[in-house]
Amino acid sequence: MMACKDYHDLPSSISYRQIYEYTGGTWQKDEKGVWENDCFSYYVSVSCNHCVQPECVQVCPTGAMHKDDEGFVSVNSERCIGCGYCAFACPYKAPKVDRKKGQSAKCDGCKDRVMEDLVPICVEACPLRALDFDKIDALSTQYGILAQIPPLPDSNETIPNLVITEPKHCVRPGGPDGSVANYHEIV
């Protein structure tokens, strides 16, 4: 997130990558007076997924938000009017409205780096190597096809180019309810 902000020179009010802290569970006392808990917490790093069916592209009135031949979804600043419809429609909160610039701003997949055979700056900077970048088929072969865990939306909605290795404490159906604990950190 910080590498991205630095590389793209973003103001404090805009971040292309966000880290969601998903947490839940409770403590309960059993009949012997012993406290037990099913508390859990995990983190989901979210940016634009350059979806196969990007809703931001679908609703954009000027065609500024577009998907290029390489599959990257980005903003054409010569067309964008800054109406903010893309930001309203994206279920991943990827496009932002840069009020100062008067246009939408979003992750462009570090296309300039990718064209030079480099990985996006967030992937290069991640100290735990939790992020990876490649063609979606290659990623699916390596990591599987899971593309939705709470708090992400149903992946059928926009078909994100994303695969996730399920976190150890990921909520499964029937498990405890969780919630996003750090929503006020999200910009």
Added chain:
Amino acid sequence: MMSLGLQTAFHEITLVLFTTLAPSGALGLVVVAGVVAFSGIDVFERKRVNKFLVLPLAISMVGLVASATHLGTPANALYVFTGVGRSPLSNEVFAAVVFLMLSGLYWLYSFARRPKRMLQNVWLGLIMVTGLIFIGTIAFAYNSHTIIAWNTPYIPLNLALNALVGGPLIALLTLQLARIDLIKGVMGKSLCLVSAVALIANTTSISLQNSDLGMIANEVTSLPEVVPYYWIVMLAFFILSAGGIVLFARPVFRGTKLKLPVSIAACSLVLVGIFLTRFSFYAMHLTSGL
């Protein structure tokens, strides 16, 4: 979560204003156009109504201008027409431009020394059709399957009913300014009744929507947390609009003289009520995801 919703609505305050004024202004214009074309008023009355047609036109236009000010880069605005057919927002802007251009040109033409009546009637017919299409496109402007708060039948229904609450009163005000005696008869009463029935229908729709809010949630929050005050908005909308309708309907039904300040106050009350519903519309924005 409530503060985030309010923030969104304040950011989009010009759109709140646009979606308050334009549907009612457009419907008002549609009604007035219908009166000019089909009610059989005499040539002098026609002339006067044509002149005051500028009132609903201005109300619709103020809305459109207001919405343009929310754009960050209006210089690129012409590209909006490239999205017609794909983006619901492009459809709305296109319909707005066609409707307002037709209406504006009609208004100018009505000042011609000998305007052709037949041509004017066809023109008015076109204004009526495009006006209704314009209202329809505003109703569906945010029709996106990922915006779960807005992807419900209540949203277009509320907007269309808003137009039916405000439009007839704006039409009445226009006809009153043009000193059309017909409004003292069945026409005036019917317009007040349409507005009143639409108010009841819209309040019912908002109340049903309010009771369904709990079903709309993502992993972050749910609508009852985002707009916990929605029932208060519904109540305020009903009281303000009912007040406006009663102010207008009293002299119409009693057959007493309509006073201009009272009629203006009546329209303003209704529009403030509608404004509150539109404000909460933007405040309740919620996607299926984050």
